Amino acid sequence: MTPGIPGTPAARPEEATAPFDPLRLCIFATVALLGWLAGPFALAFFAVLGFTGYWKARRAGLTRSDCLLRDTRLVLAYLGALVVLAGVGVWLHLWWW
Numbered sequence: 001m002t003p004g005i006p007g008t009p010a011a012r013p014e015e016a017t018a019p020f021d022p023l024r025l026c027i028f029a030t031v032a033l034l035g036w037l038a039g040p041f042a043l044a045f046f047a048v049l050g051f052t053g054y055w056k057a058r059r060a061g062l063t064r065s066d067c068l069l070r071d072t073r074l075v076l077a078y079l080g081a082l083v084v085l086a087g088v089g090v091w092l093h094l095w096w097w
Contacts, residue, residue: 004039007010039089039093040085040088040089040090040092040093041086041090042091043085043086043089044083044086044087044089046066047079047082047083047086048083050075050079050082051076051079051083054072054075054076054079055076057072058073058075058076083090
């Protein structure tokens with residue numbers, strides 16, 4: 001809402017002067033660390049988790065997502081490819097190490 005327009009709340013002073021908090025960057029770094037530590041097992045877990053979530057959402061009627069790919073069919077294809085790549089990575093990790 002825009003300050004100065006009747007019926008809109010004014011911004012609190014601490015919000016107006018607070019510096020940008022790059023929390024998402026910290027979250028991305030933590031996810032990258034976990035991915036590095038757990039390798040293909042982490043990819044497999046999160047890819048299957050994401051695929052399952054989007055599969056259920058699509059069956060419930062979701063056709064557009066806030067994901068960059070937008071169409072849930074594309075998201076499912078992307079996550080399915082990640083599941084396959086993770087499976088290859090797990091296989092290589094278990095049999096070649």
